[in-house]
Amino acid sequence: MEPVVTVRDLRMRYGAADVLTGVEFDVSAGEVVCLLGPNGAGKTTTIEILEGFRIRSAGDVSVLGQDPAHADEDWRARTGVVLQSWRDHPRWTPRRLLTQLGGYFAPYSTPERQRPHDIDLLLETVGLTQLADRKIATLSGGQRRRLDVAVGIVGRPELLFLDEPTAGFDPQARREFHDLVRGLARAEGTTILLTTHDLDEAEKLADRVLVLAAGRIVADDTVDGLSRRLEGEAQVRWTASGERHHESVPDATAFVRQLLDELGADVHDLEVRRASLEDAYLALVQQHEAGHGEAAARLFAEVTR
Numbered sequence: 036m037e038p039v040v041t042v043r044d045l046r047m048r049y050g051a052a053d054v055l056t057g058v059e060f061d062v063s064a065g066e067v068v069c070l071l072g073p074n075g076a077g078k079t080t081t082i083e084i085l086e087g088f089r090i091r092s093a094g095d096v097s098v099l100g101q102d103p104a105h106a107d108e109d110w111r112a113r114t115g116v117v118l119q120s121w122r123d124h125p126r127w128t129p130r131r132l133l134t135q136l137g138g139y140f141a142p143y144s145t146p147e148r149q150r151p152h153d154i155d156l157l158l159e160t161v162g163l164t165q166l167a168d169r170k171i172a173t174l175s176g177g178q179r180r181r182l183d184v185a186v187g188i189v190g191r192p193e194l195l196f197l198d199e200p201t202a203g204f205d206p207q208a209r210r211e212f213h214d215l216v217r218g219l220a221r222a223e224g225t226t227i228l229l230t231t232h233d234l235d236e237a238e239k240l241a242d243r244v245l246v247l248a249a250g251r252i253v254a255d256d257t258v259d260g261l262s263r264r265l266e267g268e269a270q271v272r273w274t275a276s277g278e279r280h281h282e283s284v285p286d287a288t289a290f291v292r293q294l295l296d297e298l299g300a301d302v303h304d305l306e307v308r309r310a311s312l313e314d315a316y317l318a319l320v321q322q323h324e325a326g327h328g329e330a331a332a333r334l335f336a337e338v339t340r
């Protein structure tokens with residue numbers, strides 16, 4: 036089957052800054068894929084290029100069989116977009132807004148895919164039935180985000196882009212939102228590409244995770260797959276002569292035996308921990324923020340290979 040999204044050697048430069056330096060990945064029909072990476076890694080830039088809202092510097096991109104930079108109105112009707120922030124319509128009600136926006140999709144209805152969504156059903160899907168006739172200004176942050184999603188899917192898109200959809204959510208709202216997204220993928224077969232900088236969210240939501248760092252994809256697998264690749268290594272930490280040390284080693288038992296043989300009673304606070312994906316990702320984020328993105332990206336790619 037043809038991938039829904041194909042990205043090859045995608046590059047983006049803002050002025051003198053190279054933000055994307057050769058991004059490559061595919062997304063297949065029906066997949067929920069998460070683009071994960073530290074703040075400023077280029078997730079929004081990538082997704083906006085795929086949405087056709089930003090013109091790339093170089094590389095090949097195909098989304099639903101077209102180049103988003105030159106795609107037509109039919110193509111736009113087949114995609115749904117939930118941006119990081121959405122213009123407000125405070126005096127409108129959710130029902131009125133969705134009915135109005137849904138009307139634009141009616142000409143793009145096909146026998147296989149009736150457009151737009153039935154508005155009552157859509158309100159129910161996103162959990163806004165009780166609030167359908169309240170002014171948008173009176174909705175909470177989480178409720179507004181649900182409305183954003185409803186706006187993104189009112190045209191029953193084949194492919195949905197979500198940019199940091201749960202930023203600012205409390206844990207309960209976050210869980211409900213995850214259920215909503217998974218339900219959409221299941222019930223409608225919608226292909227979903229979302230961005231997040233939260234590994235936990237990627238784990239809950241995604242069939243597959245693409246880790247973006249230092250301008251390229253440094254890992255592409257399920258969260259379980261990435262975790263399994265890390266299982267070989269263990270972190271050994273200890274204090275000797277008043278100094279704290281740590282080492283990543285494949286055979287912790289042999290390492291500790293040798294350490295005790297060599298240093299004996301001088302070793303204190305000995306600790307052995309299995310490296311986890313969370314540790315590796317946290318290290319990537321910290322190093323990225325400290326300005327060592329390139330080295331951290333290389334290390335992350337190595338340990339998850």
Ligand SMILES: Nc1ncnc2c1ncn2[C@@H]1O[C@H](COP(=O)(O)OP(=O)(O)OP(=O)(O)O)[C@@H](O)[C@H]1O
Binds near residue numbers: 074078080
């Ligand atoms: N229009 C622009 N002009 C110049 N630089 C930009 C522009 N848009 C983004 N950048 C820079 O490109 C880099 C990537 O930004 P982008 O918003 O794509 O990252 P992100 O991974 O989505 O970050 P976040 O998680 O914080 O949303 C950042 O350093 C940002 O400052």
